[in-house]
Amino acid sequence: MLRFLKAARYSGPMVFIVASLAIGFLVAPPQKTEIGTAELSSPHLNVTPRTDAERARIADITAMPATFTKPEAFETNPAGAATVRARKTADAFSQPSGNISFERELDFKVGNGLFKKLWVSSPSSTLASDGLGPLFNARSCQRCHLKDGRGHPPEGSEDDAVSMFLRVSVPAAPEEDISEIEAFLLSAGEEPLRVRPDPNYGGQLQDFATAGHKAEYRLEVTYEEFDVPLSDDQTALLRRPTYSAEDLGYGPLAEGAMLSPRVAPPMIGLGLLEAIPAEDILALADPEDRDGDGISGRAQMVWSFEHDRPMLGRFGWKAGAPTIREQSASAFAGDIGISSPIFPDPWGDCAAGQSACREAPHGDGDVRKTEIDSEGLDLVTFYSRNLAVPARRDVDDPQVLRGKAVFHETGCASCHRPKFVTDRLDDQPEQSFQLIWPMTDLLLHDMGEGLADNRPEGRASGREWRTAPLWGIGMTEQVNGHTQFLHDGRARSLLEAVLWHGGEAQASRDAVVEMPKADRDALIRYLESL
Template identity: 55%
Template sequence: MRHAVGQHCATFDKSHMPMRRIFWTALALFQVTPALSQDLSEPLSNVLPRSAAEQARVASILQAPAQFDRLQPFETLPAGAATVRYRADRTVFRHPSETIGAQALDFTLGQAMFEKLWVSSPSSTKASDGLGPLFNARSCRACHLGNSRGHAPDGPEDDAQSMVLRLIRPDGSGDPVYGGQFQDFSTSGVAAEGRVRVDWLDAPVSLSGGENVMLRQPSLSVTNLAYGPLDPETGLSARVAQQMIGLGLLEAIPTADILALADPDDRDGDGISGRARRVTLLGTEDKQLGRFGYKAAMPTVRAQSAAAAHGDIGLSSPIFPAAAGECSLAQTACQEAPHGDGDVREHEVDDTGLDLITLYSRNIGVPERRTPEDPAVLNGKRVFHQIGCAACHQPNFVTHRLQDQPAQSFQLIWPYTDMLLHDMGPGLADAGPLGAEWRTPPLWGIGLTAQAVGHSQFLHDGRARSLTEAILWHGGEGQAARDSFAAQPAPDRADLIRFLESL
């Protein structure tokens, strides 16, 4: 076992062990049917319908053609009124939305939950125990460092703290023993599942003008397996932590406006489809649009946060009530280890705790753009639109008008994502049933990655070491845009990168 945590409970009295808990997995709770659908309910219950006049105003803003000789109205404020001032330091993604208002105190409490280091049970600190028994990290912050993205390990020596390994069989289920996620840490008395290993294979690419770029492709494996071999059908999918800014605004985009961009059968013949993912909360008939996570598996910030607590840290919550976290029935020591619920808290993360984490995760500010009117940036924006990047990286939306939620209500936002799944080709594909399909990631804040977290690795598994590499990995529906990028004159390519850096 690697890195046992909570040595003090190594000799706990076995007679107090709780009975085996009900076993749930993250994957079982949300049934997933990828499909275009007209019958999706909104994730938020406090939506105020738009008046006809508002509808018309929104349509005229969103349909206005992009401008390249000057700034468009409000383009410098990616999150509308919620946009935060740019700070030239590592805290750049650590400030509450400008619109946080009366919720500022709750934001601070939520931040404390996000940064809290959980400890194993039993413990004298009753409010912070319940870690694991299997886990990937002891806090949300450990992976979402600086609220920015995680990174892949450089080699065997680098521990994969901010990267998670999903285990997926072709039918979408997890491994029968190891479950849907590989936990490389554990509390004392329980064996960690093993170690993750990433080897990098080089793949050279040449661009117009004689420039050469070396791409690296990950080769994933697991070693030191503590519970026997993986099922022969189990595939591996590595994912680095996602950036945390502006999530409440993405949640407040009207579902209909996202569905209007979907074109699953490519009826307009532009080579771009875009599929809406439909997720069902098990036990209900309620279908919602999947918005969060790399495969758009989760409909709300709250569900995604609860799933993270469950799979990544081993914490139960009202949405994922298993105190043993992700451990499977075959992992008996994990099932039988002591838990942190049922004492002072009903769940290891109770309703109030989950509300605070959700409020924090929804309200992390998106910084204003830095040099949007630089002629090189404007030229880069022209290239971005002309070679088809905006077909998936949809520049703007207007959020719903929301009752009692002023922080996200009726804002013109510039996230550069359509929130849809796209086939990105075999080079980026993983083993699951959605294989090559990934949700278009928002590009806001992407130019601040190095400043926020000290690295500039991109894409779902952190394989790209620069924005240029990230673009060159685009295949499938993104192949044509990628090829145009590679064929652009070098100065235009440089301007496109400057434009991305200004977001």
């Protein structure tokens, strides 16, 4: 009976979406592809190819709106049939896809259990849960992604940086062997930005350690505040952060070490982002800005250790991971020190010089072979793939509609691309052929010197970041009890986040500064409705 009720509840939106895709006559968007999709094909195995007729219908329904006097069709359902109602509690980001079946919801709940699971150090009588560290940032996925939402920087000396850490890398020496992705970029005619993990600390700094080991560091953040004048005699107060790695436990960082702060991003809608066709993302890339609009997004290219080939990067602040499964395995290794079939080293991110860490007891000596096995990783991936996006609120509010118009008029939608239609996926019904509104193009953009971390990652320079999805951003305070945004949480409000935009977004940022206060308020009100 429950399965029937769920099917009945969501059959309406699914039918209407398909019906909408069946009409319209707009041609496909201009092709600005810089990389062939053969090299960066879908991460999914069971994709039904689109016909030319379908491409034309999809171009119609994903076209930018012509007017802003009323909401667009299906705008209240940003995740298509996978959308869930917007709860008024802190659990708003922790719901399964709205169109998930009764049987598959059980896998979601088991995956949720593994996501919350507290890992313990080895040796332990709890064989299914040992293998923590020895160096780590958190004991569970949930500790960083609290309530499946957004992390924050530490506030004061008593607040651990449990949902934030520092990535670290050093320039590669000229004589070092090139990596797989560097070889691919060279073959494509690019000069890769070559970096390597710090020889003493690895690829990220861990601020916790198991008994008998020293933590790698303590994160310290200081801020310098400054005023930004706005129109209508308004002023915004921004804070510029400085990060330092204090109390280093394993000697100094290597010469030229580059640090990049990262807060845990929200988990909602990841499966739908993964289901966006690579060709649709690549069609938006315009690295030479040939159309002259000032926006020159680039596709991130990464090496997939699971698929052993170059793939389009989609996940992480610089799009450094190609799939949810690989991103999950990378987080297990780097954040918790847990090995997996993709990253089987039992010591996680311990550098070659950290011999005590590498030689410590680990949790891979039993039948699992790795500390989380393939089945466990699949369940965490399924859970992460199916964390639902809540429905939009107040889409017909006049101030929200005015804010939406301002969002488009100022060019925000050039990078925060509103709509896509996902692939037809035979084995992922929740994500298959959905009209979604993630508000991102998943491309890398130069965000200016103010947001630069000066640390390359893959194809991304020290000034480039992936366009962050905006769906659910207005519920951050409800879910996580704060309003701190951007990759390092420096912005204490949505307006501050906008004012930090530079580089390709400088013109849009300046327009927000100069527009009447009523329009600026409407823009923020629109973002809060997402």
